Amino acid sequence: MDTMETYTEIPAGSVQLLPHLGRIDYLDVPNPFAQRLALVRAYLMSLDSDCLLRAHRFEAGLFAPGAPAPTTAWHGGWEALDSQLRGHFLGHWLSAAARLCATAADGDPVLRARVDDVIAQLALLQRENGGTWVFSIPEKYLHRIAAGRPVWAPHYTVHKTLMGLMDAHRLLGSQVALDIVVRAAPWFHRFTDDLDRTALDDLLDHETGGMLEVWADLYAATGDRTHLDLVRRYDRPRLFEPLLAGEDPLTNRHANTTIPEVLGAARAFEATGDERWRRVVEAYWRCAVTGRGRFATGGQTSEEVWTPPHEFAARLGTRTQEHCVVHHMVRLAHTLLRWTGDLAYADHIERTVHNGVLAQQHPRTGMPAYYLPLRPGSVKKWGTPTDSFWCCHGTMVQAHTLHTAHAWYVHGDGSGLLLAQYVPSTVRCELRGVRVELEQRPDTGIGSHIAAGGASGAVRRPARWAVEVVVRARRPVEFTLGLRVPEWVTGPVTVEVDGVPQPVPDGPGLVQVRRSWHRQTVRISLPTGLRAEALADRPDTVAFLDGPVVLAGLCDEERELVGDVTRPESFLAPDEEREPFRWSGAWRARGQSAGLRFIPLHEVTDERFAVYFPVRPAPLTHRDPTPPAP
Known part of the structure; x- marks a missing residue:
């Protein structure tokens, strides 16, 4: 039943999540995807604009130590003024808020007013800071990188502001946002003017975030040849050429450095029609996914790096499956599904949404988990509303705004x-x-x-x-x-x-x-039904799935199970299957040395759990082969 159809993304405002699934007796049953998105919106609204803009104002010289404090505490973690990534979260906030407004049936006027105000503030800060620089970090951070001196990912940080502005333009039609990016682009053109290809490659070996994608977006919006020049300058031949040659430049390499660059290649293909960019994207997917295998959750990373192909057993740690990687690989699968019509990409989206996007957001607080631990007995570690602001904090608020983008497509x-x-x-x-x-x-x-x-x-x-x-x-x-x-x-x-x-x-x-x-x-x-998926390099160790949903066993250490892995329903039985108004997804192990309960991985909050279990076959029942006497 394969298809070679191509598809077009439906405009954001044309798809809405249902708030409820229907009425059961006297209760409206909530849509869990809408519930998760509501957590994101409430969180975005809870953040004070003065706090979000603090680093940008500081860099523009408009931050006064004696100024009144905001209604909430200043943001800490990666947003603190002593962090070299300060200000990155504002771009995530803009991107998520813009899509929320674009998909809301009424345009969400309250949130839209905040988006417009933040954009207007950035325009003011850009003017105050000389007319081009609109970022939360000093220009000298990029000059230090060019000179070979260490700084923590300045391109990554400035990209987030550019990304948020371009999303506000693309989704909401904000001309002010586009004008800010147009005025910022000449700085980067001048910055790279005197760098030959080798010097550019040295510069871009430091994490660039989605700079290539931003320039491709900008070129698509303006048709300006200087913006196309930036697309070419931010090419990544040291990554892309080995991929095109069929090599593996990914194993043990920082995963989330490379995926945004390949998303940039995808956007460059769409903006320019140059087939080389498309070949890069397809080669990347083969190297990162089809030629590498996956954990049962759909991820392939541990400690933020790509695992060796089909070698996962030694990578079951407390820092497995980074959320940023999940989010960006979903975006990449979405792109390839549109290009090819291959529904394997939709399967990837489904599995990683359930066992990454949903599993790495707290179902009650809405806070993110940077990693999804897969070592038995681990716990998810959740961020805080104003004192974390990890990279995965930012991709979490964006990821939940994309459920509508992946549900429906128009035939090409x-x-x-x-x-x-x-x-x-x-x-x-x-x-x-x-x-x-x-x-x-x-x-x-x-x-x-x-x-x-x-x-x-x-x-x-x-x-x-x-x-x-x-x-x-x-x-x-x-x-x-x-x-x-x-x-x-x-x-x-x-x-x-x-x-x-x-x-x-x-x-x-x-x-x-x-x-x-x-x-x-x-x-x-x-x-649907239960099934077991083994680790590629440890076939006696399996995870259990019900449909696309990975099940987590609630335990504080590795547990060996006894049973037939080809028939997991023979030793796992429904547990507390019915609540008043819904079926639960819980199971319990039967015939084991100790009790063990399983629940969907995306329902785990603060419990210790395991995903993978060694399973040995049950002993055969021996019978006397001698027939009874007549």
Whole structure:
């Protein structure tokens, strides 16, 4: 069921998360994705603008020691004035807030007013600081890097401000934001004017963040040849050429330094049409993912570096799976899915969203976990609202604004829609000149890992996801509705339109239903079940998954289990499967030396847990082969 279709991203304002999944008895059942996004919005609103802008004002010379303190304490951690990355979080804040405003049905006027005010303040600070420099760190940090003197990632820091401004322009149409970036660009052009390729490569060997992506975005917005010149100057041949030659320049290399650079190559291809950039992106994915393997969570990093290909057993640590890597690899998979139509990229997004983006955000406080530890008996370590501001703090607030971006896509030729992620949401767009609206939500009479199950329907926790898609068109219109069949399905998939079964090819991939649509309901049922995934280099050590969801065993040390890993349901049983208004995702181990409970990894908060377990086969039951006497 593979597809070679290409897809186009739907404009941000055309897709909204459903706030609720439906009503069960007298309660509205919340959408867990909307709940997580609400935590992000509340956090963004809680941060004082004076605190967010403090480092930028300090650099512009407008920070007065005797000025009144903000209503909250000054930000600490990586945002403290003695941090060389100070001010980086403002760009993440702008990017996340801009997308929240763009996707809100009403434009979120309260948050939008804050976004516009922050942008206006940055324009003022740029004027006060000479007309070009608009950043939170001094210019001399970049000159020090060029001279070979150590500074902590100045390009990374300035990129975040540029990123936030470009996102405000792209998503909200802010001309003020674009003008700030246009005025800032000449500084970098002058800075690199006298550097030959070797000197540029030496400079860019220090973490550049997404500078290449920003210049490609800017060139796409302006068509200015000097901005194209910056794209070429911020090329990364020392990384890209080995990739194009089929080599592995990634093993044991800092992962999050390289992914934003490859995202820059992706944007450069889209802005220029130069095929070399696309080949770089495809080679990177082969090197980082398909040729490397993965943990069950979908990640490949530990201690912030890429693991050796298919060697994961020695990397199960307390600092596994950095959140920034998860976020940026989801963005890269989103790009490759649009280019190729290969739904393996959608499978990657699904797995890493559930076991990274969701698993590395506290479900009640909204705070991030920098790493997802995979050493048995570890705990997640959560950030604080105003005293952390790690890099992963920034990517966390951005990641949860992208759930709508990955749910729906338009066919490249405009002939239909793809439902790529089962994230309860509504899409409104125009197909063949007709306004259409599609709404997807779990069948609450059946339930799923994310849905509150109904009071009717299944008696026991269902072994399938059931999703209903309601199609409404202003008038009858013919188009193709594509439905992704995930990699984890365990049996025949069924698709019905108004109760009429549709043909479904075998296996994971794509179901396409083409017809005239007006007022129909589509129902897809995706069989799921427990399965075990072994470490590539330790086949007797496995993680357990239910659909795309990794299960965490609640324990404070490594535990050996006994059972048949090809049939994990033979020694794992549903546990507390029903709450008043939803099915739970909990399991318990049977026939073991000690009790052990499993819950979805994204539900773990402060418990000690393990993801991987050595499993040995159960002993055979011996019987006397001698037949009984007659």
